[in-house]
Each structure stands twice: as C-alpha cells, then as structure tokens.
Amino acid sequence: MPDTELTTPLGAAERAAMFAGVPQEPGAGKPDPILVVDNISRTFGGLKAVDVAHLEIQRGCITGLIGPNGAGKTTLFNLLTGFDRVDTGTWSMDGASLGRLHPHHVARRGIVRTFQLTKSLSKMTVLDNVRLGARHQRGERMLGALLPWTWRAQEREITDRAYDLLARFDLAGKADDLAGSLSGGQRKLLEMARALMTDPTVVMLDEPMAGVNPALTQRLLGHIKSLRDDGMTVVFVEHDMDVIRDISDWVVVMAQGSVIAEAPPDELSGNSAVVDAYLGSHHDQALEFDEAGNPVGATAVLAEALEEAEVQALAAGADLSGQDVPVAVPSDSASRTAQPETDEPGTPENR
Numbered sequence: 001m002p003d004t005e006l007t008t009p010l011g012a013a014e015r016a017a018m019f020a021g022v023p024q025e026p027g028a029g030k031p032d033p034i035l036v037v038d039n040i041s042r043t044f045g046g047l048k049a050v051d052v053a054h055l056e057i058q059r060g061c062i063t064g065l066i067g068p069n070g071a072g073k074t075t076l077f078n079l080l081t082g083f084d085r086v087d088t089g090t091w092s093m094d095g096a097s098l099g100r101l102h103p104h105h106v107a108r109r110g111i112v113r114t115f116q117l118t119k120s121l122s123k124m125t126v127l128d129n130v131r132l133g134a135r136h137q138r139g140e141r142m143l144g145a146l147l148p149w150t151w152r153a154q155e156r157e158i159t160d161r162a163y164d165l166l167a168r169f170d171l172a173g174k175a176d177d178l179a180g181s182l183s184g185g186q187r188k189l190l191e192m193a194r195a196l197m198t199d200p201t202v203v204m205l206d207e208p209m210a211g212v213n214p215a216l217t218q219r220l221l222g223h224i225k226s227l228r229d230d231g232m233t234v235v236f237v238e239h240d241m242d243v244i245r246d247i248s249d250w251v252v253v254m255a256q257g258s259v260i261a262e263a264p265p266d267e268l269s270g271n272s273a274v275v276d277a278y279l280g281s282h283h284d285q286a287l288e289f290d291e292a293g294n295p296v297g298a299t300a301v302l303a304e305a306l307e308e309a310e311v312q313a314l315a316a317g318a319d320l321s322g323q324d325v326p327v328a329v330p331s332d333s334a335s336r337t338a339q340p341e342t343d344e345p346g347t348p349e350n351r
C-alpha cells in the first residue's frame, strides 16, 4: 500500500491558477511536487536514451509526456517504475528515494504503470488479468503460504476488489471472457483496472488511447480524469495532440532523451523548442495522418505550429497568399521553413 494519503482533488480553476505561476521552462519547479527526478541517465550502447537533469511532477494533476519517436519517453517510464535500471541519477516520491527498487516495491510505494496486453495475458480471463494486478501482496508472501486461511481471506478480498474495478471500468459483463477477445478500447480499460489493483498514488499510462475506437475515446478520457478526481497523480505518454489538450494540466516535452520544454497544453504550439524538436525529427520521416486525413502525432504538432505561425503572421499584417510561412525556430536552425514534405499530404491514400 502507498505511504502517501490521497489529497483532496483540486478543481479545474485551482489547477490552472496553480500552473499559471510555474515558469514554462525545462525542469520547472512545481508548487507541490510528488515526484522529483535528478540527473537520470540511461545509455543503450552508444545512445543516451534518457538524460534528464531535473523534472518535477505536480501532485494531483495530469501531466502529459510528449516527444518525437525515440525521445526516451517509454524508457523514462521504465526507469521511474523500476522496470529498467538507471546508469546515473536519483528520483524520489515525497522525499523518499525510489532508486534501484524492484517494480513491485515501487508499486508498493504507490507508483504503477500500465502495460499493453501481452499474448499470454490475452489467454487469461478478464477477471484473472485484473486479479493479477494485485501480485506481490500478502498472499504471495511466506506468511500466506504458512497460514492458508490468511491467504484465502486475501484471495476473496482481491476478487472483490477486481469485480469493483471491472464495474468501474464498464467491464463487469466481460469478467469471464478471454482478455484477448476485448476491443482496443476495452483493453485500455483493462490495463487501467489492473494498475489500480494496488491502490496507487501515481498512475503512469503509456499511450492510453493507442488503438482506441473514436466512439470510446471520450469514455476513456473520462476514466482518466476520474483518476485525478479521486486524488491520484497521472502521468501519461501520448501522441494524439487532441488528447493531450483535452486532459493534461501540464505538458512535459522530451527530445533526444532530455526534457526540452514544459508548458500548459495550450501554449505548446507557440513554443519554439517544441517546434524545432518535431521539425528536426521530421526531416527524414513521412507525415502521419489518421483514416479521416487528420494529422496525428508529430505531424499534428507541426500542423498546429504552422497554423499558429499563420495566425501570428496575419495578425502582424502579412500577406500569406502563395507564401511559405516561416515558423519561429531557434537561431541554429533559423534557416528552416516548416512545410509539408509532399504537396498532397491530406489523405492516407497518397502517403
């Protein structure tokens, strides 16, 4: 069980007011950080996948973590939750160090992350998947083995809690179905239910919307917000900018292993470091669009930056007819002009 009591949830206005005082810069201090990261690095071969000097995560809020492909987001998640080992650095929750703990110890301190459904979990029932989220609790310890009635009581407790969570995430009717039979959106709900079995304080969601049918998106977003409403701190990796804007209170941007920007979601498209990171990453990459022809992932960030630049240029009295719109980028790349890499990028067919 986590050491930390859940706090009274803040309202939207309180959260906005709180972040209004936070400087929009990498490593910005937060009013009440629950997680503090210092000088974490992780190298694979010659590649520094993560190299974060300082990062604070605000308690009771939803922090979105974005960045181009290979920026180090998943590796950072793995490091913070004990699924990978840092080369250097420290991180703590409410002042207590979490360095070099095994994942189940990190979970007991109150930090969990979601995982995509694996092949073997797909062959188990939905209920068993959720029950498995309670692994490493009392029932698996020596005392449980010696005192079976303790173990049985706990098994009942775990099953009851699993049913409660399945009901919360609208999966009660699927309890006895194989997890592999669930839709993309239901799988995401199952991942969340499984993570909540340990009653966490901090929930880290890795691409919670990936593969989710648009019809389920709003419900899933509602579920993520409900975690915050219950006093939990949520950190999530996501490529969909609409999702980022909808649910994040604050956004941390990574590129090449480091935090390169922090800002409220509405301020991102005007941030030159963000634009530059996505532009840089897109030099050799195809633009990405969803089935409806809307830009997604890094392409959406780029499209937003272009729109923002257009709005600003128009406001400054520019005539944009037939001209490329220069996007504000730092001086080392000032010669770059953001423009699509094909003339007709609007539909999936012509990519």
Ligand SMILES: Nc1ncnc2c1ncn2[C@@H]1O[C@H](COP(=O)(O)OP(=O)(O)OP(=O)(O)O)[C@@H](O)[C@H]1O
Pocket: 044, 047, 049, 067, 068, 069, 070, 071, 072, 073, 074, 075, 076
């Ligand atoms: N186990 C590993 N062995 C070798 N290289 C790795 C390993 N894990 C990650 N990397 C590399 O580290 C870098 C960061 O990867 P990571 O998956 O953390 O990025 P990401 O921001 O999550 O990317 P994406 O958005 O594409 O998932 C990448 O260059 C990746 O190839």
